[in-house]
Amino acid sequence: MLSVTTLLDVRNLTVELPTASGPVFPVNGVSFTIGVGEAVGLVGESGSGKSMLGLALAGLAPVGARRTGEVWLAGRDGAPAMNMAVLSERELEAVRGREIGIVFQEPMTALNPVMRIGAQVAEAARAHDSTLDAEGSRRRAIEALDRAAVPDPPRRARQFPHQLSGGLRQRAMIAMALAPGPRLLVADEPTTALDVTVQKQIVELLAKLRRESNLALLFISHDLAVVAQLADRLLVMYAGRIVEQGPALAVLARPAHPYTEGLLRALPQTGRKLQPIPGAVPPLDDVPPGCPFEPRCPYRRPECARVVPEPRRAGPDHFARCILVP
Ligand code: SF4
Secondary structure, eight states, X not given: OOOTTEEEEEEEEEEEEXXXXXXXXXXXXXXXXXXXXXXXXXXXXXXXXXXXXXXXXXXXXXXTOEEEEEEEEOOGGGOOOEEGGGXXXXXXXXXXXXXXXXXXXXXXXXXXXXXXXXHHHHHHXXXXXXXXXXXXXXXXXXXXXXXXXXXXXXXXXXXXXGGSOHHHHHXXXXXXXXXXXXXXXXXXXXXXXXXXXXXXXXXXXXXXXXXXXXOEEEEEESOHHHHHTTOSEEEXXXXXXXXXXXXXXXXXXXXXXXXXXXXXXXXXXXXXOOOOOSSOOOOGGGOOSSOTTGGGOTTOOGGGGTSOOOOEEEETTEEEOOTTOO
C-alpha cells in the first residue's frame, strides 16, 4: 500500500546490462519515494547512474537490459497503485508521457527538426488523449507552450526547432512533456547545455510549474548547486547506488556520506579554492567489492573494502550508506 501522499515508490530497482566480461549494474538496488508535488533532486558525477535511473523509472532502459525491483505509481482519482516494473511495453507506452513526462538535456536530439513546434506538442497531447480532435490538440499545445513560459505561443508554435534559441527549445521540450498532463516530470540535466542566466530561468520555471500544478519533479543533475535551488529532498548517487538521501536542507547542512561532503566541497565558493574529489567514478565493470567510494574516501578503514554498507539513519528521513554513521 502506498501512503496517500506518495506518488512514486521505487523499491530495490536494479538495471543489469550484459557485457562481454559479465553483467554490470548501472542502477543497483535503488529505493526511494517521491511525494505528490514533491521536488526531488538526484545528484552525482557523470557515470554515477543518474540518467539510467531516470530512464528505468519510465521503462526506457537500453536494449538487452534486465530491470528488476518495483516501481509503484499511485493510481489517479483513487484507482489502485500499479507496479510499472511488471507492465508490458505496450502498457508502459500508455503510462509514459501520460503519467511521467521526461525532459532531456539536449532538446535538439529529442525534437523533430522538420516538424513545427506546435505540431510536436499537439502530437504529444493527442498520443495520450484520443478524444482530442485537431483543434483541441492545437489548443492544448498552445496552452502547454504558455505554461512553459514560451513567449507568444501561437507564433512560436508555427516555428521549427532550429528557429528557437537553446532556452526556448528547452521550454518547448517542457511543453511537450506537460501537454499530456503528467503527475511527475523527470528532468535529466535540463539546464546543463544552457548559459547561467537561461539555466536560472528554467529552474524558476520548473519551480513555478510545480507550485501551480502540484507537479512532482525528479531533477537530475551533476550540479549540486543547481539542484539545491529547488529540491525538497536530495538523492545522492554513486556507482549505481543511492549513497545518501534525505531532506535537502539536512543533507546540505550536515552531509552524512563522505561523497556528499566531497561534492559540497567541490562547489565554487567565494574566497575559497575549489577542492575537487580526487580520483574518478569507477567504471561499471570495475566497481570495488565493498563501499564503492572506498578508493576515494579520505575516511576509509580496512573494513570499508569488504562489505557494501547498508543505509543507516543519519536523522529524520535521512539515510547514508556509510559505516561512519553511528
Ligand atoms: S563506508 Fe568507509 S569508505 Fe565508504 S564512505 Fe564510509 S568511511 Fe568512506
